[in-house]
Amino acid sequence: MKIFPLLNKELKIAFSSATAYVTFTVFLLIVGYLFVGQSLMLAKESFAYGATGTSVMDAIFRVLFHDAAVILLFLTPAMTMRLLAEEKRAGTLELLLTYPLNDLEIILAKFCSAFASVVIFLLPTILYSIFIQRFAPIEWSVLATQYLGILLLCGSYIAVGLWASHLTDNQIVAATLTIGILLGLWLIAWIGQSSPLASWSVVLGQLSILNHFDSFSKGVLNTSDITFYLLLILFFLYVTLKGLESRSWWGRSE
Amino acid sequence: MVANLLFLLGILVLLQYLSYRHPHEWDLTKNKRFSLAELSLKELSSLRANLELWAFVESSDSETRDLLHQYEIASPRLKVHYVDPRSEPEKAREFGVNSPPPVIVIRYGKQEEQVTEPNEERITNALNRLTKGSARTIYFLQGHDELDFSSPGDFGYSLLRSELLKENFIVKSFSPFKGEDIPMDTSALIVLNPRHGFLPKEKTTFQKYLSHGGRVLFLAGMDTSKEWIDFLKSYGIQIEDDLVVDPAIRVYGAGFGILATVTMLPHPITAPFSGLKPSPILFPLARGITLEKLLPKGMTVTPLVTTSPFGEAIPIKVEEHKITPLSKTPIRKGAIPIACVTAQNSDKEKGGRLVVFGSSLFADNQWFNNQATSNKDLVLNAISWLAESESTIAIHPKSTETPAFLLDQVSIIRLLLLSLIAIPGLGIVLGIATWLRRRHL
Structure with missing residues (x-):
């Protein structure tokens, strides 16, 4: 695949900056704190009432994955803000566009590098399930579904972030715009809940990026949720591609 | 360009709508705790005529909505109409709903039954009563x-x-x-x-x-x-x-x-x-x-x-x-x-x-x-x-059979060390290692 050299370069750049390690540590610290909190809460309930009948998958991991989804909503823009905005600021975007890669391959390489970063972020969290398995049975199929869900969700975050990053040469503007859009896509369900029309609440609920994560967090695979994330990724990658293709626009802006 | 984008957006919305209307679900939990029980599925598969569920639920009640969605997925003969009783009180009056939401009114032909505080058991039993006619005596x-x-x-x-x-x-x-x-x-x-x-x-x-x-x-x-x-x-x-x-x-x-x-x-x-x-x-x-x-x-x-x-x-x-x-x-x-x-x-x-x-x-x-x-x-x-x-006849739904999750002092210390020191420490160690390597380049 032609995108691998660029992908490799992107990952090297990402993990040579302090931003990646600070984000990585902060993410694991917050998720670790929440994991301890959930585990101690369940242990306390079990001690007081005996077997509570709640699976650790529901009592610990479902809650943890929901929390991680919200934390990543704020941290993913830190990974994506640089992707195209930095190239524009440094004036290397035109150079990049002269690579023996087409625009789609450049976008895919950028997307995959950010996606690989998220995978690296999530890898250490597998240790939580290995720890818990000593005390309670882990439903591995449920855990796999939860990881699949969070990867699809992060894929959507990255696609939005990549699009925002191509609009500007200012990384802070790109990150703020990404967080704004993602928060909007999350909170739209709340607007739906207070809507007087039931049908609107269903429509707005369907547009909410985190609502679709709920079935994954339970260990349920729903085709409608999978297609939502895939189509969202597809849409934002497409509009980024179209933006990159209109080179004359870039020329005017610089 | 804008027309192209709108066209693409239209196609994607249509695809998502179709996916939402015809979803497939796989419950990967061990005891299928997020699926309808066998009993409910059997009841739905034996439906011979169309059935309407009028759900008087608040917009924020996602639990009842999720449950009703399961029924909708399970049978093409079942249609759910959502009504917010606060915004459409006249509809609630028409169906004679006086209890606080959520309330489900099931219509099967000319027969009707109201289910208050709905859960799977109550809804399926109401379906059973409506579709099977008079109750049996033991x-x-x-x-x-x-x-x-x-x-x-x-x-x-x-x-x-x-x-x-x-x-x-x-x-x-x-x-x-x-x-x-x-x-x-x-x-x-x-x-x-x-x-x-x-x-x-x-x-x-x-x-x-x-x-x-x-x-x-x-x-x-x-x-x-x-x-x-x-x-x-x-x-x-x-x-x-x-x-x-x-x-x-x-x-x-x-x-x-x-x-x-x-x-x-x-x-x-x-x-x-x-x-x-x-x-x-x-x-x-x-x-x-x-x-x-x-x-x-x-x-x-x-x-x-x-x-x-x-x-x-x-x-x-x-x-x-x-x-x-x-x-x-x-x-x-x-x-x-x-x-x-x-x-x-x-x-x-x-x-x-x-x-x-x-x-x-x-x-x-x-x-x-x-x-x-x-x-x-x-x-x-x-x-x-x-x-x-x-x-x-069916296996009746069971709650999760989970042993008590008990942690002793040593396990709690290990939990704290692993989650708050060892795993986040990985980021710090890798960061310092990269910094040192770059300094020596």
Whole structure:
């Protein structure tokens, strides 16, 4: 695949900056704190009432994955803000566009590098399930579904972030715009809940990026949720591609 | 460019809409806890006409909406209409909804039923009532010192009774002292370990009932009256004076007299268990059954549940409430039947059915709701089969069987070290390593 050299370069750049390690540590610290909190809460309930009948998958991991989804909503823009905005600021975007890669391959390489970063972020969290398995049975199929869900969700975050990053040469503007859009896509369900029309609440609920994560967090695979994330990724990658293709626009802006 | 984008957006929205309208779901949890129970699915698959659910739920009530969505996915014949009662009070008035939300109104043809505080059980039972017409009646036989079907104590059967009510049965008691016939509306008659015999007149009543398509569930105990044992013998079922044990399968913590069975023989009652690894069925103080070989014409007796091939029957003597083993040497060995079914073909359209269990305690309050066993499923399936409503036979939903999650001091320290020091420390160590490497470049 032609995108691998660029992908490799992107990952090297990402993990040579302090931003990646600070984000990585902060993410694991917050998720670790929440994991301890959930585990101690369940242990306390079990001690007081005996077997509570709640699976650790529901009592610990479902809650943890929901929390991680919200934390990543704020941290993913830190990974994506640089992707195209930095190239524009440094004036290397035109150079990049002269690579023996087409625009789609450049976008895919950028997307995959950010996606690989998220995978690296999530890898250490597998240790939580290995720890818990000593005390309670882990439903591995449920855990796999939860990881699949969070990867699809992060894929959507990255696609939005990549699009925002191509609009500007200012990384802070790109990150703020990404967080704004993602928060909007999350909170739209709340607007739906207070809507007087039931049908609107269903429509707005369907547009909410985190609502679709709920079935994954339970260990349920729903085709409608999978297609939502895939189509969202597809849409934002497409509009980024179209933006990159209109080179004359870039020329005017610089 | 803008037109292209709008066109693409339109296509994507259409695709998502189609995906939302025709979703497929796979519940990957071990006990399928986020799917409708088998019972509900069976009920939905037996729908012959369209059904409308008017859901008076608040927009924020995602739990009820998710549940109703499951029903929608499961049957194309079912349509859910959502109404927010706060914004459309006139609709609530039209349907006569006065209770606070959530309330579901189910319409099936011209019939209608309201379900308040809806959950899966209530909705499915309402569907059952609407689609199956009038409720069926279960009678508990009284007057022969039977075990108390309404007592909430450990040895009572109030949990079985309330479960039958939940499953849409009408539950009544019946004493045939005056020689009257067993009521015409009887779907099944349950006899719980009668410790007194019956009058000759009553015997004729029972024989007549069975020969005219009657349905009887008989739970025998250690002290069941001899007259009843002889009565069952005439239907090909000999209940022995022994205690059945299975040294090969002992459940940890269960006493010597508590038999755990695993062998269920093919029958509509046991069919829902096939292909699954069900929880064990525990029979406290079970008597073995011998199937008579010489049977009247048109009668068949089949075993339902047996011990493993290593089962043993120990001879016993029952005096008042005391059980004494007569010998340590078993009088019988092998797969000993604990439950069996007699089916009788009569001149009438329906043949009589008699299901006999060698233990009466297995369905009492102490064992009925025990999450670790499938006792409840077996007894409810038997009653459903007798009452000939096989669509209600299913494994009944269970909560997650999870052991207590207990952490000791050492484990808590390890948990803190792993989650707050070791794993986040990985980021710091890698960051410093990268920084040092770059400094030396």
